[in-house]
Amino acid sequence: MLHFDRWKIVLIYILCVAGLVYTAPNFVPKSKLQDVPSWLPHQQINLGLDLRGGSYMLLGLETDALVRERLQDLVNEVRGALREVSVPYTGLGIKDGGVVVTITNVADAEKAKEAIDALSTIVAGNQFTTLPERDLLVTADGQQISVVLSEAAKRARVQSAVQQSIEIVRRRIDELGTTEPVIQQQGIDRILVQVPGLDDPGQLKALLGKTAKMNFRLVSNAMSGQQALASRTVPAGTELLYTADQPKTPVLVERRIMVGGDRLVDAQPGFDQRTGQPVVNFRFDTAGGRQFGEATRDNVGRPFAIVLDNEVISAPVIREPIMGGQGQISGNFTVQEANNLSILLRSGALPVAITVLEERTVGPGLGADSIRAGEIAAIIGSLAVVAFMIASYGFFGILANVALILNIAMVFAVLSVLQATLTLPGIAGIVLTIGMAVDANVLIYERIREEVAAGKGPIPAIESGYNRALSSILDANITTLISAAILFQMGSGPVRGFAVTLGIGIVTSVFTAFTVNRYMVSVWLRRRRPKALVL
Amino acid sequence: MRHLKLIPDDTKIPFSRWRYVAVGLSLVVMVAAVVLLVTRGLNFGIDFKGGILIEIATDGPADIGSIRSDLGGLGLGEVQIQEFGQADDVLIRVASPEGDDADRASQAVVEKIKGALGDDVEYRRVEVVGPQVSGELVEDGILAVLVSVALMLLYIWFRFEWQFSLGAVVALVHDVLATIALFCLLQIEFNLQSIAALLTIVGYSMNDTVIVFDRVRENLRKYKKMDLAELIDLSVNQTLSRTVMTSGTTLLALLALFVFGGEVIRGFTFAMIFGIFIGTYSSIFIAGPVLLAVGVSRDATTGGLGGVSKEKATGEA
Numbered sequence: 001m002l003h004f005d006r007w008k009i010v011l012i013y014i015l016c017v018a019g020l021v022y023t024a025p026n027f028v029p030k031s032k033l034q035d036v037p038s039w040l041p042h043q044q045i046n047l048g049l050d051l052r053g054g055s056y057m058l059l060g061l062e063t064d065a066l067v068r069e070r071l072q073d074l075v076n077e078v079r080g081a082l083r084e085v086s087v088p089y090t091g092l093g094i095k096d097g098g099v100v101v102t103i104t105n106v107a108d109a110e111k112a113k114e115a116i117d118a119l120s121t122i123v124a125g126n127q128f129t130t131l132p133e134r135d136l137l138v139t140a141d142g143q144q145i146s147v148v149l150s151e152a153a154k155r156a157r158v159q160s161a162v163q164q165s166i167e168i169v170r171r172r173i174d175e176l177g178t179t180e181p182v183i184q185q186q187g188i189d190r191i192l193v194q195v196p197g198l199d200d201p202g203q204l205k206a207l208l209g210k211t212a213k214m215n216f217r218l219v220s221n222a223m224s225g226q227q228a229l230a231s232r233t234v235p236a237g238t239e240l241l242y243t244a245d246q247p248k249t250p251v252l253v254e255r256r257i258m259v260g261g262d263r264l265v266d267a268q269p270g271f272d273q274r275t276g277q278p279v280v281n282f283r284f285d286t287a288g289g290r291q292f293g294e295a296t297r298d299n300v301g302r303p304f305a306i307v308l309d310n311e312v313i314s315a316p317v318i319r320e321p322i323m324g325g326q327g328q329i330s331g332n333f334t335v336q337e338a339n340n341l342s343i344l345l346r347s348g349a350l351p352v353a354i355t356v357l358e359e360r361t362v363g364p365g366l367g368a369d370s371i372r373a374g375e376i377a378a379i380i381g382s383l384a385v386v387a388f389m390i391a392s393y394g395f396f397g398i399l400a401n402v403a404l405i406l407n408i409a410m411v412f413a414v415l416s417v418l419q420a421t422l423t424l425p426g427i428a429g430i431v432l433t434i435g436m437a438v439d440a441n442v443l444i445y446e447r448i449r450e451e452v453a454a455g456k457g458p459i460p461a462i463e464s465g466y467n468r469a470l471s472s473i474l475d476a477n478i479t480t481l482i483s484a485a486i487l488f489q490m491g492s493g494p495v496r497g498f499a500v501t502l503g504i505g506i507v508t509s510v511f512t513a514f515t516v517n518r519y520m521v522s523v524w525l526r527r528r529r530p531k532a533l534v535l
Numbered sequence: 536m537r538h539l540k541l542i543p544d545d546t547k548i549p550f551s552r553w554r555y556v557a558v559g560l561s562l563v564v565m566v567a568a569v570v571l572l573v574t575r576g577l578n579f580g581i582d583f584k585g586g587i588l589i590e591i592a593t594d595g596p597a598d599i600g601s602i603r604s605d606l607g608g609l610g611l612g613e614v615q616i617q618e619f620g621q622a623d624d625v626l627i628r629v630a631s632p633e634g635d636d637a638d639r640a641s642q643a644v645v646e647k648i649k650g651a652l653g654d655d656v657e658y659r660r661v662e663v664v665g666p667q668v669s670g671e672l673v674e675d676g677i678l679a680v681l682v683s684v685a686l687m688l689l690y691i692w693f694r695f696e697w698q699f700s701l702g703a704v705v706a707l708v709h710d711v712l713a714t715i716a717l718f719c720l721l722q723i724e725f726n727l728q729s730i731a732a733l734l735t736i737v738g739y740s741m742n743d744t745v746i747v748f749d750r751v752r753e754n755l756r757k758y759k760k761m762d763l764a765e766l767i768d769l770s771v772n773q774t775l776s777r778t779v780m781t782s783g784t785t786l787l788a789l790l791a792l793f794v795f796g797g798e799v800i801r802g803f804t805f806a807m808i809f810g811i812f813i814g815t816y817s818s819i820f821i822a823g824p825v826l827l828a829v830g831v832s833r834d835a836t837t838g839g840l841g842g843v844s845k846e847k848a849t850g851e852a
Binding site: 361 | 539540541544545592636642646649659662663664667675679682687727731734735737738739742745749773777781783784791792794796803804807
């Protein structure tokens with residue numbers, strides 16, 4: 001136990017020095033970091049949002065809407081397919097999460113099923129099988145044919161919607177000019193957003209809360225919105241929408257879209273030259289510009305509606321054909337609203353609405369206070385433990401303290417190298433580690449005391465002290481490591497930070513408190529060759 | 536120089552003589568824990584209940600009354616307002632709005648509160664947890680505690696024998712229940728950090744139990760004829776100094792956190808401090824007696840399964 005091979009000694013030195021060197025950048029102010037020679041480590045510990053301030057959000061996609069949308073399309077597709085093969089039917093509609101249709105003549109059922117079957121395409125299989133699957137499952141029961149989306153189809157839709165949404169969310173967040181936002185998929189249908197330094201996420205939420213599906217449609221000239229509201233029916237091919245600003249007034253618009261928002265290539269906030277009102281200037285791509293030009297040319301004198309998320313932002317009258325693909329939206333905006341709308345139009349529409357399921361925002365003041373409190377607690381905790389160890393074990397206590405300080409350095413080094421996130425509970429984990437890391441030394445020293453009391457000489461006592469304490473040390477640390485691992489697995493954010501530091505601290509403490517400490521004791525024994533142990 | 540010794544050498548405290556008292560006491564605590572859990576319940580934080588939490592700092596001491604009247608007129612349902620650590624620090628808690636679209640409604644509540652309080656206060660923390668997420672967090676939390684206890688059981692089974700495993704896990708369940716009882720009794724907010732505290736207590740309590748069991752196993756090999764009660768007492772006494780030392784250093788660190796670590800983690804450290812005491816107690820007074828009650832199988836030649844009992848002649852070492 002007390003003999004060390006040369007390579008082991010070298011390894012111990014290398015690890016200890018590495019621990020100190022990789023911790024060092026954390027003590028250099030961020031502004032001075034660039035002056036550090038490039039061959040030295042630069043990585044500082046990544047502070048969690050609870051320490052540096054910022055906003056954490058868990059966004060959920062409204063996946064039910066995705067399926068519903070697909071089913072609505074499917075109704076039209078089925079209608080088309082049945083028309084194609086001239087099969088009469090009744091009761092085509094959505095029922096119980098699928099599309100159902102009743103074929104008038106049972107004899108046609110087979111033919112109808114084949115036609116509907118032909119609508120299905122192949123999508124990738126699930127994560128367990130790579131076999132491609134069909135997206136539609138068609139079953140016929142007598143006259144009734146029902147079509148449901150396969151699980152694979154739903155999954156594929158959700159997955160692609162999540163991917164698309166992440167891209168759109170990223171574009172919108174980038175518009176806020178924040179640094180290092182984290183945007184990633186969480187689970188099946190969620191997106192995790194972390195924006196450091198954002199202490200008022202109001203604007204971000206305003207931006208994320210809009211799907212931003214925009215289109216330009218003609219206002220119906222069959223009747224006015226008020227008339228449609230009173231008659232409770234709308235003419236075919238139109239729908240009743242409301243204006244975005246108060247008071248909400250009904251506007252009857254055509255279902256047919258003149259130009260879709262996906263044709264926009266740019267949108268910028270600006271001011272109307274005559275009224276000085278905030279407006280949004282937009283530009284279409286070539287095809288969109290042509291569509292818009294033709295539509296306005298054919299409908300001079302009629303009002304058209306600019307529809308965003310099924311709300312009418314404004315409904316100006318077409319005074320002249322708008323060629324050149326440029327235009328202006330003016331709807332009683334504030335400067336902020338005009339700015340947000342142009343961001344939304346530039347970044348594109350989300351495939352489906354998203355909601356904020358969870359939000360945690362920490363202001364910079366609380367973060368700074370937490371860092372200070374954590375530092376003070378860590379320093380005082382360490383000093384108390386150091387003093388206690390010296391009082392209890394004298395010189396051996398000092399050796400244990402050297403191991404303890406190395407351990408703290410190594411925890412910081414590992415955190416810096418792995419770029420793990422340090423949170424407030426993470427600091428608590430480090431302080432707890434300080435208290436528990438000396439446990440290994442306590443176990444060893446108490447064992448040595450026993451061996452000395454049993455009449456053994458210094459070297460055999462120390463030898464068997466380390467030997468016999470080892471299994472207890474390993475058992476004790478593995479049990480704590482198990483808790484830390486579970487906490488890491490289930491925890492999120494700050495709590496996960498606790499698991500990280502606790503776990504790292506346990507692993508490094510076995511090295512410092514057992515191996516490094518043992519090496520120090522062996523060097524001391526060889527130099528001093530004590531006749532008796534004072535412990 | 537004489538060193539500090541919290542525990543004198545060669546203690547011979549007959550712990551197992553008090554086991555009936557200790558186990559009785561613990562049973563009372565366990566029953567109380569269940570009763571408290573049912574009658575009083577845990578004071579769930581927004582992590583598990585859903586809702587809105589806003590921490591604000593005011594310029595100078597906060598006027599809770601005026602904040603209450605500012606927010607009272609908003610029709611937010613149940614609003615809790617309390618001082619948080621300092622006179623200029625206020626915590627506002629609002630229950631999740633009812634209804635299908637609680638997530639969006641919660642966001643609206645945050646905007647309303649911010650509108651009512653204005654820009655003069657500093658918003659230190661805003662947390663909104665929707666009903667969907669809080670439900671999942673409850674499931675995850677319960678699962679985490681159960682899985683960790685199960686894994687501990689397996690690990691001890693693997694390293695020792697099933698009797699040890701049983702003793703250790705009874706001690707663990709004891710500690711978890713006692714900690715939950717504390718949360719119910721003092722109505723400390725139970726949140727994600729509390730789950731972290733529970734799991735750490737599980738780890739610490741296990742750590743302590745394992746050290747004692749390790750020594751029991753060693754002594755079982757050494758003193759083949761010694762009465763089990765006596766042997767467990769001997770093992771606890773031999774490791775007592777270590778137990779107290781390590782509890783001591785850990786407590787020192789936790790006390791530093793409790794006093795200086797700030798209000799945000801105070802509940803967490805408080806639970807941990809309690810956990811150190813209960814974990815140390817249980818490894819001496821619960822794990823040992825359980826082991827004694829189920830007995831251990833010593834070498835095949837000296838006794839069968841559970842054959843060692845206190846009625847047997849007290850063998851000398």
